[in-house]
Amino acid sequence: MKNRLCAILALAAAFTLVALLPTTASAQDLSQVDHYKCYDVVYADPTQQVPLKLGDQFGFTSNEVLDPVYLCNPVSKNGEPILYPEVHLVCYRIIQEQPDPVRSVLISNQFHDITMRVKDGRLLCVPSKKTELQ
Numbered sequence: 792m793k794n795r796l797c798a799i800l801a802l803a804a805a806f807t808l809v810a811l812l813p814t815t816a817s818a819q820d821l822s823q824v825d826h827y828k829c830y831d832v833v834y835a836d837p838t839q840q841v842p843l844k845l846g847d848q849f850g851f852t853s854n855e856v857l858d859p860v861y862l863c864n865p866v867s868k869n870g871e872p873i874l875y876p877e878v879h880l881v882c883y884r885i886i887q888e889q890p891d892p893v894r895s896v897l898i899s900n901q902f903h904d905i906t907m908r909v910k911d912g913r914l915l916c917v918p919s920k921k922t923e924l925q
Contacts, residue, residue: 821900825865825874829882832862845915849891856915857884863916882916 838858863880894909
């Protein structure tokens with residue numbers, strides 16, 4: 792289940808990055824977006840909740856941003872080049888003030904076309920720069 796969640800997060804992150812990339816990439820041309828592999832993180836410092844209003848195609852929500860839970864690195868899939876090696880994602884747990892209505896969406900990607908039921912937002916993935924420490 793955790794691996795499936797990471798794959799879903801990586802795909803969601805890819806769709807998020809389409810809007811951020813300085814290219815002509817669109818939802819129909821995902822070849823200009825990297826794939827991501829997400830890793831669990833351990834965050835030792837106490838996390839302060841950060842209030843944040845988020846808006847997407849489903850509407851606007853008031854949220855509290857909590858602790859980071861995943862670090863997602865761009866990956867080479869089957870030897871393909873990594874297009875944006877400096878762009879990583881850090882995914883934070885979020886709590887919404889009001890629950891979202893359940894929606895049905897059709898997702899199309901290289902693995903399948905599938906209809907999914909979408910519930911409340913649980914994570915916010917933020918483009919980040921990563922530096923490895925000794």
